[in-house]
Amino acid sequence: xxxxxxxxxxxxxxxxxxxxxxxxxxxxxxxxxxxxxxxxxxxxxxxxxxxxxxxxxxxxxxxxxxxxxxxxxxxxxxxxxxxxxxxxxxxxxxxxxxxxxxxxxxxxxxxxxxxxxxxxxxxxxxxxxxxxxxxxxxxxxxxxxxxxxxxxxxxxxxxxxxxxxxxxxxxxxxxxxxxxxxxxxxxxxxxxxxxxxxxxxxxxxxxxxxxxxxxxxxxxxxxxxxxxxxxxxxxxxxxxxxxxxxxxxxxxxxxxxxxxxxxxxxxxxxxxxxxxxxxxxxxxxxxxxxxxxxxxxxxxxxxxxxxxxxxxxxxxxxxxxxxxxxxxxxxxxxxxxxxxxxxxxxxxxxxxxxxxxxxxxxxxxxxxxxxxxxxxxxxxxxxxxxxxxxxxxxxxxxxxxxxxxxxxxxxxxxxxxxxxxxxxxxxxxxxxxxxxxxxxxxxxxxxxxxxxxxxxxxxxxxxxxxxxxxxxxxxxxxxxxxxxxxxxxxxxxxxxxxxxxxxxxxxxxxxxxxxxxxxxxxxxxxxxxxxxxxxxxxxxxxxxxxxxxxxxxxxxxxxxxxxxxxxxxxxxxxxxxxxxxxxxxxxxxxxxxxxxxxxxxxxxxxxxxxxxxxxxxxxxxxxxxxxxxxxxxxxxxxxxxxxxxxxxxxxxxxxxxxxxxxxxxxxxxxxxxxxxxxxxxxxxxxxxxxxxxxxxxxxxxxxxxxxxxxxxxxxxxxxxxxxxxxxxxxxxxxxxxxxxxxxxxxxxxxxxxxxxxxxxxxxxxxxxxxxxxxxxxxxxxxxxxxxxxxxxxxxxxxxxxxxxxxxxxxxxx
Numbered sequence: 001x002x003x004x005x006x007x008x009x010x011x012x013x014x015x016x017x018x019x020x021x022x023x024x025x026x027x028x029x030x031x032x033x034x035x036x037x038x039x040x041x042x043x044x045x046x047x048x049x050x051x052x053x054x055x056x057x058x059x060x061x062x063x064x065x066x067x068x069x070x071x072x073x074x075x076x077x078x079x080x081x082x083x084x085x086x087x088x089x090x091x092x093x094x095x096x097x098x099x100x101x102x103x104x105x106x107x108x109x110x111x112x113x114x115x116x117x118x119x120x121x122x123x124x125x126x127x128x129x130x131x132x133x134x135x136x137x138x139x140x141x142x143x144x145x146x147x148x149x150x151x152x153x154x155x156x157x158x159x160x161x162x163x164x165x166x167x168x169x170x171x172x173x174x175x176x177x178x179x180x181x182x183x184x185x186x187x188x189x190x191x192x193x194x195x196x197x198x199x200x201x202x203x204x205x206x207x208x209x210x211x212x213x214x215x216x217x218x219x220x221x222x223x224x225x226x227x228x229x230x231x232x233x234x235x236x237x238x239x240x241x242x243x244x245x246x247x248x249x250x251x252x253x254x255x256x257x258x259x260x261x262x263x264x265x266x267x268x269x270x271x272x273x274x275x276x277x278x279x280x281x282x283x284x285x286x287x288x289x290x291x292x293x294x295x296x297x298x299x300x301x302x303x304x305x306x307x308x309x310x311x312x313x314x315x316x317x318x319x320x321x322x323x324x325x326x327x328x329x330x331x332x333x334x335x336x337x338x339x340x341x342x343x344x345x346x347x348x349x350x351x352x353x354x355x356x357x358x359x360x361x362x363x364x365x366x367x368x369x370x371x372x373x374x375x376x377x378x379x380x381x382x383x384x385x386x387x388x389x390x391x392x393x394x395x396x397x398x399x400x401x402x403x404x405x406x407x408x409x410x411x412x413x414x415x416x417x418x419x420x421x422x423x424x425x426x427x428x429x430x431x432x433x434x435x436x437x438x439x440x441x442x443x444x445x446x447x448x449x450x451x452x453x454x455x456x457x458x459x460x461x462x463x464x465x466x467x468x469x470x471x472x473x474x475x476x477x478x479x480x481x482x483x484x485x486x487x488x489x490x491x492x493x494x495x496x497x498x499x500x501x502x503x504x505x506x507x508x509x510x511x512x513x514x515x516x517x518x519x520x521x522x523x524x525x526x527x528x529x530x531x532x533x534x535x536x537x538x539x540x541x542x543x544x545x546x547x548x549x550x551x552x553x554x555x556x557x558x559x560x561x562x563x564x565x566x567x568x569x570x571x572x573x574x575x576x577x578x579x580x581x582x583x584x585x586x587x588x589x590x591x592x593x594x595x596x597x598x599x600x601x602x603x604x605x606x607x608x609x610x611x612x613x614x615x616x617x618x619x620x621x622x623x624x625x626x627x628x629x630x631x632x633x634x635x636x637x638x639x640x641x642x643x644x645x646x647x648x649x650x651x652x653x654x655x656x657x658x659x660x661x662x663x664x665x666x667x668x669x670x671x672x673x674x675x676x677x678x679x680x681x682x683x684x685x686x687x688x689x690x691x692x693x694x695x696x697x698x699x700x701x702x703x704x705x706x707x708x709x710x711x712x713x714x715x716x717x718x719x720x721x722x723x724x725x726x727x728x729x730x731x732x733x734x735x736x737x738x739x740x741x742x743x744x745x746x747x748x749x750x751x752x753x754x755x756x757x758x759x760x761x762x763x764x765x766x767x768x769x770x771x772x773x774x775x776x777x778x779x780x781x782x783x784x785x786x787x788x789x790x791x792x793x794x795x796x797x798x799x800x801x802x803x804x805x806x807x808x809x810x811x812x813x
Contacts, residue, residue, distance in 0.1 A: 013125030022468020046472035072224025177271035283791020309340035350381030470761035478754030498751035519553025536561030537579035610662035642741035682707035
């Protein structure tokens with residue numbers, strides 16, 4: 001989906017077809033990166049996806065697609081079918097056709113007036129079905145989605161069937177060739193070998209379709225790679241199999257010319273080329289199926305979405321696909337139904353299961369005015385909901401987008417693999433040539449077949465597929481499993497960096513605590529009711545959670561709050577207001593000192609309240625101390641366990657708050673935090689993080705409020721509590737959807753497991769190539785064995801990455 005990255009740049013993405021290894025991904029990445037106007041290009045081999053950040057004033061999407069095609073690859077296009085309403089003549093059809101054609105990412109439009117339908121070919125990474133419907137609506141018509149005649153899943157299934165059919169065809173023809181090879185071994189001399197299988201012309205008949213029909217894809221891929229000045233896996237496979245096939249063809253022709261087929265044929269290598277192609281096809285098929293499983297997290301998230309919605313339009317109830325729900329639509333949600341979109345309750349009372357988003361097992365009661373989230377489940381009452389966020393703007397759609405972007409991004413560790421795979425193929429070809437020459441001139445002088453066999457084995461064993469898959473498959477599986485645990489990493493780089501964290505800084509309110517304090521104590525110098533009327537007037541306009549708690553407590557006492565004539569919040573100090581002609585100050589000791597108000601007589605009582613974990617606020621009316629109110633914020637039940645788990649992982653935990661030191665220490669003591677940074681102003685939080693970084697610490701900042709955003713952005717890793725504000729989540733690198741501090745330990749644990757998995761993959765992928773090449777060079781590896789090993793190496797790397805999907809979180813009881 002195209003999104004604005006900054007005020008000047010945009011992002012777009014494509015599914016890419018034709019890539020066979022990491023070298024292909026590197027070539028596309030470099031090709032796109034060289035274009036004027038492209039600021040960043042990222043190609044993920046495992047996902048077969050390209051993502052580009054670009055300046056639309058300098059370059060268009062069409063130019064980038066053209067570059068991809070020139071490099072020998074193609075972009076995937078999808079087809080959407082629409083039923084159109086509101087057309088009155090052919091001019092309407094032309095207008096819709098032209099309007100849709102102007103959308104970026106639309107590559108073909110056909111509108112049929114007679115059938116009242118439209119067929120649109122588009123790039124799903126640039127434009128969505130919703131964008132097209134909005135365009136049609138803007139033109140004055142209605143576009144209803146018909147079932148797509150082509151989609152990504154169907155396309156992949158079709159391609160998989162095609163490859164499977166090729167594998168079966170190749171295996172049937174290769175089996176007799178394999179038979180002849182196995183029967184030649186001394187320990188298999190007992191195996192019956194039909195005479196026909198030994199005939200050169202029969203072997204040629206079997207090997208040729210495999211070489212040029214099944215193996216056509218390798219020739220095409222190699223040609224495209226070489227044409228653009230680089231080399232990839234296709235080059236190695238095409239070189240190795242062609243050498244074996246054409247040398248055997250030469251021997252076959254020579255045998256026919258020399259003897260007229262009168263004597264026993266020469267030793268041939270048709271089985272080498274045919275079996276290699278069969279094994280490579282089998283390996284790519286297994287790899288493709290295994291790779292498909294790494295994106296199961298996305299599929300499960302998408303599966304949470306409701307498919308249809310019951311909406312009220314023109315006074316009538318109608319069921320429509322969820323994609324067709326518009327902003328402002330009235331949606332009816334019956335008991336037991338999934339809520340289709342994000343919205344606001346207009347009528348009804350019910351409880352809603354939000355566990356898919358928050359991890360909270362108990363249903364949340366919803367009344368008129370409350371917000372509801374799409375894909376959550378309405379339990380027992382009927383609700384009438386006004387749609388406020390639909391399509392790509394819903395909370396679930398945003399979660400899916402974050403996970404997709406994380407899975408498609410590159411971790412810094414992948415750069416190592418990219419550099420190696422980029423230069424690997426030319427080096428391997430060079431080694432194969434040297435090995436051939438050494439064997440032909442020194443080890444087995446004049447034995448062309450022997451030297452050729454060693455060169456083929458080197459070419460095949462060295463294919464860098466496993467190396468290219470090592471990092472992205474682990475990132476996909478790790479970020480997917482993290483998403484299932486309610487942890488959203490915004491990119492592969494954040495997933496990698498999180499494992500280095502050694503210090504976690506926790507904001508207090510809403511992070512360590514529930515963030516919903518209650519009024520607990522009232523100490524008034526004069527009449528308590530009048531005192532609370534004025535305090536309520538001062539705090540009513542404040543958005544601070546403590547102010548809201550005070551106002552709610554006063555309202556519960558059925559006290560009518562006075563109207564404020566003026567109001568000013570003083571960050572870090574409190575508030576200044578005027579009501580009933582009186583000047584009001586509510587806040588900290590520093591606020592009293594700032595306005596030269598003597599409240600020293602209340603400090604002892606204030607300290608006692610603070611030591612018990614309450615937040616006390618001093619009140620002055622007309623520059624005289626008038627009393628004190630106190631509120632208490634309860635600690636989240638999981639906070640203590642979360643701190644213990646972090647300590648178990650060797651991480652220092654620090655709490656930071658704008659609250660006074662006594663209250664902060666009382667809260668910290670309840671959860672086991674030793675170090676507290678109290679009375680820190682909002683702008684000071686980022687500075688405290690910088691001080692910790694200056695000490696050489698790798699800092700994760702965890703917060704949920706707008707005032708935490710600078711610190712979240714400053715920290716090495718910013719973690720936003722998902723139940724907090726959008727601003728905090730936007731500034732953070734990791735979002736903890738469940739609002740549970742235990743998720744911090746989960747995030748660090750998942751990062752460590754993922755990085756360990758990546759290192760294992762890189763070790764085996766590099767070790768396999770490093771070990772395999774010399775073994776093949778000294779003649780201890782037959783080409784067909786090299787082919788099998790190469791195929792299995794890629795599959796083993798992907799299967800190892802898939803272990804991350806089964807990671808269990810160990811919690812301290």
